[in-house]
Amino acid sequence: MAQLNPEIDHLLRRAGFGVSSVDADIFRDMSPSEAVSYVVDYEGRPDDVDARIGRPDHAQVASKDLFAPDIDIDDARQRWMFRMIHSRRPLQEKMALFWHNHFATAYSKLVTDSGTVQAAKMLAHKPGALRGPQGQLELFRKYALGNFRDLLVQVAQDPAMLVWLDGQSNTKARPQENFGREVMELFTVGVGNHTEADVYAAARVFTGWNLRKSADYRQDEYGDVNAYQEFVYNADGHEASAKTFTFPIYTNGSRTIPARSESEGMQDGVDLITALAIHPETARRLARKFWNFFVSEVHQPDPGFVESTAAVYLQNRTEIRPVVRHILTSPWFNNPSMRHARYSWPVEFVARAIREVGWQGFSLDTVRVPLASMGQLLFEPPNVGGWPLGADWFSTGTMLARTNFAATLAASQKQHLAAALESDSQTPQALLAAMLDRLTPAPLDAAPQQALMAYLAAAGTWTGDGEQLNTRTAGLARLLVGSSEYQLV
Amino acid sequence: MRVSRRLFIRDGVATVTLGLAAPSFLSAIAQAQGIPSRRLVVVYLGGGNDALNTLISYQDAAYYSRRPGIAIPAGQVLQIGADGAGHALGLHPRLGGLLNVFNEGRLALVQRTGYPNSSRSHFEATDIYGTANPQSSTGSGWLGRYLDTLPRPLDALAAWNTTGETPRALLSGQSGVPAIPNATSYTYASPNRGAAATQERAAAQTMASNPAAGRPHLAFVNGTSRGAIETLDRVAQARSYTPTVPYPNNGFALALRTVAGAIVRGIGSRVFWVETGGFDTHAQQGAAGGAYGNLMGTLGDGLWAFYSDVRNQGLDNDTTVIVFSEFGRRISENGSGGTDHGAAGVMMALGGMVRGGLYGTAASLAPGNPTLENNSGDVRHETDFRSVYARLLDQWLGVNSVPILSGDFRAGAPAIF
Numbered sequence: 001m002a003q004l005n006p007e008i009d010h011l012l013r014r015a016g017f018g019v020s021s022v023d024a025d026i027f028r029d030m031s032p033s034e035a036v037s038y039v040v041d042y043e044g045r046p047d048d049v050d051a052r053i054g055r056p057d058h059a060q061v062a063s064k065d066l067f068a069p070d071i072d073i074d075d076a077r078q079r080w081m082f083r084m085i086h087s088r089r090p091l092q093e094k095m096a097l098f099w100h101n102h103f104a105t106a107y108s109k110l111v112t113d114s115g116t117v118q119a120a121k122m123l124a125h126k127p128g129a130l131r132g133p134q135g136q137l138e139l140f141r142k143y144a145l146g147n148f149r150d151l152l153v154q155v156a157q158d159p160a161m162l163v164w165l166d167g168q169s170n171t172k173a174r175p176q177e178n179f180g181r182e183v184m185e186l187f188t189v190g191v192g193n194h195t196e197a198d199v200y201a202a203a204r205v206f207t208g209w210n211l212r213k214s215a216d217y218r219q220d221e222y223g224d225v226n227a228y229q230e231f232v233y234n235a236d237g238h239e240a241s242a243k244t245f246t247f248p249i250y251t252n253g254s255r256t257i258p259a260r261s262e263s264e265g266m267q268d269g270v271d272l273i274t275a276l277a278i279h280p281e282t283a284r285r286l287a288r289k290f291w292n293f294f295v296s297e298v299h300q301p302d303p304g305f306v307e308s309t310a311a312v313y314l315q316n317r318t319e320i321r322p323v324v325r326h327i328l329t330s331p332w333f334n335n336p337s338m339r340h341a342r343y344s345w346p347v348e349f350v351a352r353a354i355r356e357v358g359w360q361g362f363s364l365d366t367v368r369v370p371l372a373s374m375g376q377l378l379f380e381p382p383n384v385g386g387w388p389l390g391a392d393w394f395s396t397g398t399m400l401a402r403t404n405f406a407a408t409l410a411a412s413q414k415q416h417l418a419a420a421l422e423s424d425s426q427t428p429q430a431l432l433a434a435m436l437d438r439l440t441p442a443p444l445d446a447a448p449q450q451a452l453m454a455y456l457a458a459a460g461t462w463t464g465d466g467e468q469l470n471t472r473t474a475g476l477a478r479l480l481v482g483s484s485e486y487q488l489v
Numbered sequence: 490m491r492v493s494r495r496l497f498i499r500d501g502v503a504t505v506t507l508g509l510a511a512p513s514f515l516s517a518i519a520q521a522q523g524i525p526s527r528r529l530v531v532v533y534l535g536g537g538n539d540a541l542n543t544l545i546s547y548q549d550a551a552y553y554s555r556r557p558g559i560a561i562p563a564g565q566v567l568q569i570g571a572d573g574a575g576h577a578l579g580l581h582p583r584l585g586g587l588l589n590v591f592n593e594g595r596l597a598l599v600q601r602t603g604y605p606n607s608s609r610s611h612f613e614a615t616d617i618y619g620t621a622n623p624q625s626s627t628g629s630g631w632l633g634r635y636l637d638t639l640p641r642p643l644d645a646l647a648a649w650n651t652t653g654e655t656p657r658a659l660l661s662g663q664s665g666v667p668a669i670p671n672a673t674s675y676t677y678a679s680p681n682r683g684a685a686a687t688q689e690r691a692a693a694q695t696m697a698s699n700p701a702a703g704r705p706h707l708a709f710v711n712g713t714s715r716g717a718i719e720t721l722d723r724v725a726q727a728r729s730y731t732p733t734v735p736y737p738n739n740g741f742a743l744a745l746r747t748v749a750g751a752i753v754r755g756i757g758s759r760v761f762w763v764e765t766g767g768f769d770t771h772a773q774q775g776a777a778g779g780a781y782g783n784l785m786g787t788l789g790d791g792l793w794a795f796y797s798d799v800r801n802q803g804l805d806n807d808t809t810v811i812v813f814s815e816f817g818r819r820i821s822e823n824g825s826g827g828t829d830h831g832a833a834g835v836m837m838a839l840g841g842m843v844r845g846g847l848y849g850t851a852a853s854l855a856p857g858n859p860t861l862e863n864n865s866g867d868v869r870h871e872t873d874f875r876s877v878y879a880r881l882l883d884q885w886l887g888v889n890s891v892p893i894l895s896g897d898f899r900a901g902a903p904a905i906f
Contacts, residue, residue: 298706343706373653373670382654383612394710396645396717397653397668397675403693403714404678411680442707451695458688474680475689483696484710 003356007032009440010339013489014294015039015328016090018352019440021420036328040145040321042089047141049087050079050126059085059359069124070135071117071225073107076124077378078364080137084351085359091324095144096137097347098293101389103155103187104381105136105164113163114229115220121228122160123379132214132228136160137379145321148286148313149277152187156269157231162211165384170210172239175203182384188276190285194246201243205257205268208238238265249275277318283310286323294327296341297390305332340442340488343390346374348489349402353481356439358413358420366408373401394487403482410478417477418470425464425473428456435476441485452479527885530748530761530795530810531632531658534788536769537611538814539828540835541868542781543584544598544851548577551854555821558776559828565777569847572600576851582777583785586793587839595796595805596839597905599877600849601860603833603870607816611769611830614815619657621875621894626657631878632760633661634893635886639759645716646723648760649751651744656762665713666762667720672728672747677721694718727751733801734794741765742791749798752808759886765791768814772825788812796839805841809885809906811877812837817868820854820861832867836877838905842885848872848903876902 003009003019004027011032012019016039019027027035052058053067061067061078069079084093110119125135134142136158143151155161156179162168170176180202184194212232216224244256249271257268276282287309291301308330309323316322327333344352350367371377375398381387410417418425424434432452436444444452456462459472480486546552547563566579567588578598580588590596604623608614616626629637636648636659643664650659653670669675677693679686697714701707730750736742741763748761767784774781792810799808817834833852839845852860852868862869879898882890884906891897 341706343710375654391706391709394713395655395665395668396713396720397650397670399710399713400675400677400717403717404674404676407678407680414680442704445699445701447699448696451692454695455688455692458684471681471685475685478680479689479692479696482693482714484701484707484714487710488707 003437003440004028005032006336006339007334008035010334011035011039011328012090013352013440014333014342015324016094017084017348018355018489020085020355021358023355032334033329036325039091040325040328042092045088047087047089047092049083049089052086053079053082057360058082059354060361060363062363062365070126070129071120073116073120073123073379074365074368076120076135076137077368079124080378081347081351081364081367084347085354085364092141092144095320095324096140097345098289099140099144099151100137100378101381101386102289103136103140103161104384104386105160105379106381106383107379110160110163113219115218115223117223117225118217118219118227118229119160121225122163130228131226133159133230143320145324146319148318148320149274150318152183152273152277153270155187156183156206156209156273159211159229159231162209162231163229167206167209168211170203170207172207172237175200175207175239177203179203179206183273184276186385188282188285189247189279190281193279193281198245198247201245202272204239204241204243205272208234208236208262208265209269210234210237233266235262235265238262238268240265243268243272245272245275247275247279278314280310280314283313286310286313290323290327291332292342292389294324295332296338297343298341299338302332305330340485342489343393344487344489345387345389346371346376346393346398346402347378349374349487350405352489353406353409353486357409357477357481358416360413360416362409362412367405370401370405370408374398374405399487402487403478406481407478409481410474413477414470414474418473421473422465422469425469427464428453428459428462428472431464431473432456432476435473435480439477439480439486441480441483442488444483444485448483448485452476455479526807527887528752528759528761528808529881529886530745530763530808532788532792532810532812533615533656533762533764534768534784534812534814535615535764535766536814537614537816537818537830538768538784538834539770539774539781540600540814540817540833541820541854542774542776543581543785544600544835545579545581546576546851546854547579549851549854551820551856555854557822558826559774559781559822561777569598572847572850574850576853578847578851581782581785581789583782584789586789586796587837589793590796590839591845594845595841595843596837596845597843597903598847599836599838599872599903599905600847600851601833601868601871602813602836602849602874602877603816603868604873604875605870607832607867607870609816609830609832611815616657618813618815618874619660621878628660630656630658630660631882631893632658632762633664633666635882635888636664636666636760637661638888638893639664644757645720646751646756646758648762649748649756649758650762651747652762652764656764659760659762665716667716669724669747672724672750675721675724675728677718690718723754723756724751726754727756730754732794732798734797736794736798737787737790739787739791741787742794745791745795746798749795749802752799752804753802770818770827771823771829772827774827792839800841807841809838809840809843809881811881812839813874819866820852820868821866832862833870836874838877838881842906844905848905872901872903873898876900877905880905 069075123135127134165179181199211229214227217227242259287306288301312326313323424430547566553560565582568579571577613626619630621631648666659666697711727750736746744763813836818828818831856865876898879890880902
């Protein structure tokens, strides 16, 4: 069962969103190591995916009025799905998804503060489309495989994050602990590696990190779309005394950020972030999250993997690209028992299904409701901790949403699928084999294979063409994409 | 407010534990366990209901002075008498349906429900009502822990969540609750019709029944898939129910209609979860009419249809509805004709076995009164919400509330049964 070969199929399920018909041509003659380089070293290829929105041979987008992904959250969701399906840099989108979950920020709270237009803009504004800073997603795409410490600094100054974790109300008089807590508990070292006293100190560190509204800014949907909020350091809002932590802040082992003048106090936050980024527990925590994201959710993180990955991260001064390259070329990743040992996230499942089944005439605005039913609306994580991953994705309702999405997709691609598989339709066995190669589900035991053969046999005398082929090809795609085996990646 | 339902979930949904049997209609497991016929329908008013405009203390001068734009004129209030402390009270004018239930003696109104140091955060407060632990907004929910007390294997439809996400209250380590936001779409979709679709569903069921020996993660996903397929027919039975009264055409009423169908068809679910949102009325909430009036109309008309329908079916003595919200709202209206997040609220219970009436005492809204808190900005709680839960667990669902609530809240609980 392979579209290309098992190693590359595995690589593209994990470091991308499965194998589309376009990929099949690109990767056919590559060795696995060439494929890793191609996936990881994507900077040489253009980030041109957005320019292809609207092309008839790509998946479609649809909007209530003008498609406006920089200021309309549903359009932004479609643009991101389009990127996952059609980007020449699938790992960039995959990592952006990883960071979206890691720095989970929800649109709905931003709306309460800033209104729908500004909330969408804070999350999805593509640099240059309008005035104002880039949206948070663009940060994640830019730093997808970039430097984690730099990303943390950018995230701490990101308008969406400042609204989301109440940076705006973090004042000298009343330090607000929300960001100070999460930057340690969720974004870096994790629970057990910091104290409440560290939280209070961190809150003081980030006093003065705030937002400034442009002159024409309005908090409702009637304002100028070119209005914006941007990061500002308010020196007179900064609490300037020394802050002491339970872990080293400086390479000389000092645990205290010195008292500084208010005008220089922004350096406090940079010092703390740098210390957190190079903390060995941050390195291990990221390594464990990468284990679950790239290697397995079924097997516990291997200590050898965690230590070697953490070492690569620290040796490369928190650069992520060497870390991911290390993972994708590691014996753990390439151990065949790790294949299909992750539970796909709903957006992974949807993007992969569209890539592998087909997208002809398929409109991405139709995936919003199914994705919500599956439990993963983009830009709407349940809380700052991100989505509950792994087995928690699955309940009767969410599984039904997955299988019913498979039905919708298969119905929309009926003719196209039948045409694509016509040359393999001489016998039911050949058709099933071709479909399994195309979709690369986890290996099917004998019983489910027999169920699929029985389904094909129920068509009566096999002709392999016409309405029989249309019907059974679509039914087969529905059964496989909706199978438990396909949910595992 | 546009707070997504997703936001109300914190740390994941329960794993689904499924019975081995595949009951086609009335749950064989439920029958075998001799399930008591009592059901609990929990209605959550999302966003923080303005209790002071639900149950109105219409002779309190401070009510009118502090709410000049949104107070309900005394002449429009649906009077229901006075509480034990002599406060004359009435329902919002759009709660005519609930007035009927009250007059039949089957609506209990528990005033000033809440807990000490009430959270003003939607998420935390909702989670606290879910965990039934004001000290923790994470972990399992009180109804999830109730489900954990039921004999195993647990019927897949022991509880029925009519929303898309599992609320904290239903979370449990051991008892999965299907999310059936829309019974109409809780169906098996196929790209084909007729025999091909039927054959396809049979194949899907066979595939999901594969034990997947040696691959427990695959077996787990198969379990959820099988659970979905096996509950489809029973859900369809509920969906096909023709009610005895017309229901309003809104999501809340349609969810209640589905619940009525499940009850009448004997699906076997003991707990239902229903929500209606929009109660975060920070601006322009109106008085008798307007936004809040519409919320009350939705609530009252929907519950009246449900109550009437279930009573017509002779099942009102087996059915209790409780209504709650995560907090009440600020006493004084704000600058934009709305109300901000407050503290104590009002809980309701209705059903054929409910001992109707007014429980607890209304707050006196003049600043400085000890029934207030937060510099007299908010209503102070009088009845711990967990004592209402305790009454429901002990007297209605027939289980010991103490372990479920991690404490004894039976003393002083309103005697609503």
